[in-house]
Amino acid sequence: MTLVSIKNLTRVFDVSKPWLNRVIERLPKRMLTAVSDVSFDIEERSVYALVGESGSGKSTIGKMVVGLLKPTEGTVEIDGTDLMKASGSEIDRIRSDIQMIFQDPFASLNPRWKVRNIITEPVAARGGDTKGLAEKLLEQVGLSAQDAGKFPHEFSGGQRQRICVARALASEPRLIVCDEPTSALDVSVQAQVLNLMSDLRDEFGLTYLFISHDLTVVQHMADRIGVLYLGRLVEEATPDELFSNPQHPYTKMLIEAAPKMDGYGREVTPPQGEIPDPINPPTGCAYHPRCPIAIARCSAERPPLATKGKGRVACFRAGEMT
Ligand SMILES: Nc1ncnc2c1ncn2[C@@H]1O[C@H](COP(=O)(O)OP(=O)(O)OP(=O)(O)O)[C@@H](O)[C@H]1O
Numbered sequence: 001m002t003l004v005s006i007k008n009l010t011r012v013f014d015v016s017k018p019w020l021n022r023v024i025e026r027l028p029k030r031m032l033t034a035v036s037d038v039s040f041d042i043e044e045r046s047v048y049a050l051v052g053e054s055g056s057g058k059s060t061i062g063k064m065v066v067g068l069l070k071p072t073e074g075t076v077e078i079d080g081t082d083l084m085k086a087s088g089s090e091i092d093r094i095r096s097d098i099q100m101i102f103q104d105p106f107a108s109l110n111p112r113w114k115v116r117n118i119i120t121e122p123v124a125a126r127g128g129d130t131k132g133l134a135e136k137l138l139e140q141v142g143l144s145a146q147d148a149g150k151f152p153h154e155f156s157g158g159q160r161q162r163i164c165v166a167r168a169l170a171s172e173p174r175l176i177v178c179d180e181p182t183s184a185l186d187v188s189v190q191a192q193v194l195n196l197m198s199d200l201r202d203e204f205g206l207t208y209l210f211i212s213h214d215l216t217v218v219q220h221m222a223d224r225i226g227v228l229y230l231g232r233l234v235e236e237a238t239p240d241e242l243f244s245n246p247q248h249p250y251t252k253m254l255i256e257a258a259p260k261m262d263g264y265g266r267e268v269t270p271p272q273g274e275i276p277d278p279i280n281p282p283t284g285c286a287y288h289p290r291c292p293i294a295i296a297r298c299s300a301e302r303p304p305l306a307t308k309g310k311g312r313v314a315c316f317r318a319g320e321m322t
């Protein structure tokens with residue numbers, strides 16, 4: 001069953017200078033398209049990973065999925081209901097079905113609150129029963145019940161991210177959007193938190209939208225991976241297909257640039273070329289200036305995201321590099 005259905009999602013930001021400066025300096029408005037015509041589905045109880053370099057639009061998509069940001073165009077449907085068209089009571093229900101975990105576990109916990117209050121606040125705000133809830137959740141995320149009486153500064157980074165996970169679980173969500181939840185952590189701690197999240201998914205039947213700039217982080221966890229480039233989906237496939245047979249030259253470059261979790265003695269090719277300016281994106285395929293196999297057509301025409309095998313790819317020369 002499809003839990004999340006994203007259709008033609010687009011978000012444009014007005015990044016113009018303040019009005020008065022613009023008028024005096026006779027500058028036009030500057031519009032930045034952060035997300036452009038992105039469509040994908042997330043099956044219930046699966047993990048969908050979005051990957052891409054900095055600025056590719058990952059967080060913007062995540063925020064639209066949880067309703068923190070309004071789409072300029074397109075829709076996000078949760079269980080068949082359009083987030084932006086839902087009525088009052090539907091919105092409350094959908095909101096509690098979706099939780100978000102952010103990259104920085106330091107910034108997202110109120111330093112003046114005890115862990116018990118941090119975890120139970122979303123439930124208390126809805127008038128739910130919070131007795132013993134924090135203690136139970138702390139144990140479920142691998143901390144101890146006594147930790148409920150402590151403050152955030154008494155914990156390490158990995159432990160704080162566990163507290164964030166506990167807080168997200170408190171609302172008994174169906175979908176958790178994780179925006180780089182482990183990228184601020186040491187590699188060994190990262191793996192522990194990822195394992196925890198996998199276990200919780202099995203235990204509670206959760207669905208994840210997992211955002212990361214690092215393909216290796218999502219390789220073992222995701223059921224499907226969507227690769228973003230400058231706000232557009234350029235490839236989508238299962239991790240096995242993506243790693244064994246990447247179709248888009250950008251995906252191939254990302255894989256070659258990714259350090260291997262298990263590996264040493266393998267040379268890593270750093271990402272080649274610069275990310276273009278999203279306010280003035282290249283014509284045709286936005287990747288063409290960096291692409292080693294681009295042809296004339298690639299700068300003239302944008303390749304559509306087309307079904308190929310069990311995945312999708314937007315490239316006129318898909319598969320020709322492997
Ligand atoms: N509120 C905003 N106002 C203006 N521009 C924004 C805003 N939020 C994001 N952007 C721009 O939109 C683009 C996509 O940003 P986004 O944060 O979604 O990227 P990201 O893939 O999450 O990057 P990172 O890996 O650095 O977190 C960037 O060019 C960014 O500068």
Ligand SMILES: [Mg+2]
Binds near residue numbers: 058059060179
């Ligand atoms: Mg981001």
